Amino acid sequence: MSQAAKRKTADAPAFPKPGHNHAHCTKEALRKAEAICAARKTKLTDIRRQVLEAVWRSHVPVGAYDILAQFNAGGGRVAPMAVYRALEFLMDNGLVHRIASLNAYIGCAHMGADHHAAQFLICRSCGTTAELESAPLNRALTQAVAARGFTIDSQIVEIIGVCPHCRDAS
Amino acid sequence: MSQAAKRKTADAPAFPKPGHNHAHCTKEALRKAEAICAARKTKLTDIRRQVLEAVWRSHVPVGAYDILAQFNAGGGRVAPMAVYRALEFLMDNGLVHRIASLNAYIGCAHMGADHHAAQFLICRSCGTTAELESAPLNRALTQAVAARGFTIDSQIVEIIGVCPHCRDAS
DNA sequence: TTGAATATGTTATAACATAACATTATACAC
DNA sequence: GTGTATAATGTTATGTTATAACATATTCAA
Numbered sequence: 276m277s278q279a280a281k282r283k284t285a286d287a288p289a290f291p292k293p294g295h296n297h298a299h300c301t302k303e304a305l306r307k308a309e310a311i312c313a314a315r316k317t318k319l320t321d322i323r324r325q326v327l328e329a330v331w332r333s334h335v336p337v338g339a340y341d342i343l344a345q346f347n348a349g350g351g352r353v354a355p356m357a358v359y360r361a362l363e364f365l366m367d368n369g370l371v372h373r374i375a376s377l378n379a380y381i382g383c384a385h386m387g388a389d390h391h392a393a394q395f396l397i398c399r400s401c402g403t404t405a406e407l408e409s410a411p412l413n414r415a416l417t418q419a420v421a422a423r424g425f426t427i428d429s430q431i432v433e434i435i436g437v438c439p440h441c442r443d444a445s
Numbered sequence: 446m447s448q449a450a451k452r453k454t455a456d457a458p459a460f461p462k463p464g465h466n467h468a469h470c471t472k473e474a475l476r477k478a479e480a481i482c483a484a485r486k487t488k489l490t491d492i493r494r495q496v497l498e499a500v501w502r503s504h505v506p507v508g509a510y511d512i513l514a515q516f517n518a519g520g521g522r523v524a525p526m527a528v529y530r531a532l533e534f535l536m537d538n539g540l541v542h543r544i545a546s547l548n549a550y551i552g553c554a555h556m557g558a559d560h561h562a563a564q565f566l567i568c569r570s571c572g573t574t575a576e577l578e579s580a581p582l583n584r585a586l587t588q589a590v591a592a593r594g595f596t597i598d599s600q601i602v603e604i605i606g607v608c609p610h611c612r613d614a615s
Numbered sequence: 616t617t618g619a620a621t622a623t624g625t626t627a628t629a630a631c632a633t634a635a636c637a638t639t640a641t642a643c644a645c
Numbered sequence: 646g647t648g649t650a651t652a653a654t655g656t657t658a659t660g661t662t663a664t665a666a667c668a669t670a671t672t673c674a675a
Contacts (some may be wrong), residue, residue, distance in 0.1 A: 290593055320622070339662070354625065360662065364622095376601050377546040378631095378662060392658095396595050407589060415585035416604070419577060423460055424609030425566050431546050431603040434586070439594030448657095488641095488655070510630070529632065534653095562656065574632060 290396070290405050290438050291334040295341045301331045305343035307386045308370050317368055320351075326361035327382065330371055336379035374404060398438035400445075407434070426440045459607050460566070460575050461504040463489050471501045477556045478540050487538055492523075492571055496531035497552065504550035505572035544574060546603045570610035570615075577604070 284375035291300075308327055312319040319327070323421035339358050343352040346353040362380055372381050374397065383390060384406040394407035413431075420427050437445075459510040461470075478497055482489040487496075497607055499512040504575050516523040535541035538539050539560035544567070555562060564577035584604075590597050607615075 284551075286606070290595070296571065317623085322623080323524070344590060352624095354623095355663075356625080356665095357623070365447075375603070394589075396593060398595075399598060405593070407593070409585070409589035410590075412582075412585045412589045415582045416602075419579035419582045420566065420604055422567060422579075423575070424612070425460065425576070425604070425606050426612055427603045427604055427606040428569060431605070432586075433545075434590055434595070434597055435599045435602040436590070436595050436597040437600070442596055444471070445644080488653085492654080508631080522655095524654095525632075525633095526656080527654070532653080 288438065291403055293401070293440055297333065300334075301328065302332050304370075304382050304386070308368075311370065311386055315368060317364070322357055323361045323364055326358060327370060328366055330365070330380050331382045334381070334404060335379050336374045336376075336381040336397075336404050342380075344434045352395035372406075374433060375431050376435065394430075394432035394433065396438065397433055397435050398441055399435055400437055403438055403440075405438075407432070417419060455466060460610065461573055463526045463571075463610055467503065470504075471498065472515060474501050474540075474556070476551050478538075481538060481540065483558055485538060489533070492527055493531045493534055495530060497535055500550050502534070504551070504574060506544045506547050506551040506567075506574050508537055508549045510545075512550075528554075542576075545601050546605070550609075563606065564600075564602035566608070567603055567605050568611055569605055570607055570611035577602070 292319060299358070303322070305327065307356070308319060308324075316389060322371075325346070328340055329345055332338055339355065339362060343355055343358050346358070362371060364375075366373060366380075370383055370386060372383055372390075372393055373379075374381055374395060374396070376397070381404050382394075392413055394409065394412060395404050396407055397404045416430065416432075417427065474499075475494070475497065478489055478494075495516070496512055499515055500507055504562060509525065509532060511533075512527055513523060513528050516528070532541060532543075536543060536550075540553055540556060542553055542560075542565070543549075544551055544564055544565060546567070551565075551574050553563070555563070555578060559578075562583055565574050566577055566581065567574045586600065587597065
């Protein structure tokens with residue numbers, strides 16, 4: 276196997292497919308979230324779990340007020356603060372990411388590991404957003420930043436384009 | 446000169462210094478903006494120039510409503526739309542960038558060239574924000590994205606950390 | 616069981632951005 | 646120069662995202 280082929284394999288887990296078994300994604304995410312909160316001794320309360328579930332409805336980032344609307348669709352009385360607090364908790368615990376370019380939130384695909392070095396691919400056609408997790412990219416980034424004498428705390432990397440499924444469909 | 450040293454030199458123009466001659470930055474920016482608009486046959490009208498000047502007051506990204514406040518400080522009556530329209534024009538013409546993580550705007554440091562492949566270093570201490578323009582980083586990014594079958598349209602890369610001047614001062 | 620910490624409720628408002636339509640300026644064709 | 650199309654700006658209203666500030670309730674451990 277060539278170096279290039281190895282790198283490609285390592286860097287390129289599948290982009291979420293339109294027809295995949297998403298119930299499985301959600302279930303796994305919830306399971307991991309429980310485990311992480313248990314390990315960290317933080318509490319995945321009702322509202323936090325509900326927000327996490329809302330975020331995992333799909334692989335499309337969801338706005339805070341969309342989550343709110345879901346909650347209040349059946350006559351609920353949840354206030355924005357409740358949603359924002361839950362999102363804050365979920366982000367602090369590495370369960371959810373904020374997508375700055377969309378003012379929206381998405382479930383973390385790699386719960387537990389290296390939560391703050393995430394990169395995102397955002398399909399402008401279907402909205403599906405995937406985490407990139409590219410080691411070479413992270414290395415290049417670290418190096419470029421260090422060359423400037425800059426100390427890195429966190430990063431926002433959001434790539435907007437067209438996902439393979441939408442490309443093939445067009 | 447080694448390859449590494451060459452790359453470092455190429456990648457690392459100076460981070461804006463606290464005491465630099467900023468009037469020069471502003472003057473140069475305005476001059477280039479005039480030239481670019483002339484070349485593109487677009488019009489750098491009064492309000493657009495004023496917004497550009499406001500954005501170039503410093504190397505710290507400025508919010509749209511901050512610009513608005515500057516305009517209206519002397520009893521003006523400019524509406525938010527005017528500012529947002531000017532910002533849109535300036536961005537379309539490659540003169541200004543939006544910093545998504547701050548909801549703020551900054552003058553483009555490399556007017557004319559490759560406006561949509563910009564990367565930013567944001568100092569969380571002083572707010573100073575610099576463009577990175579790292580070719581190796583762009584290569585790594587392009588490659589990582591391509592490996593996923595993703596077609597890239599635009600990118601948002603914002604690195605939050607501490608700039609060399611703030612680091613040395615602490 | 617009471618006190619400290621955590622979580623949630625509630626109300627109000629701040630901060631950022633755009634829609635929709637009216638008016639004015641510019642340019643250029645005739 | 647006049648008409649007319651396009652671009653730019655003005656104006657009003659509203660939409661969207663996020664947080665401040667303070668009250669109440671729950672949890673858990675000493």
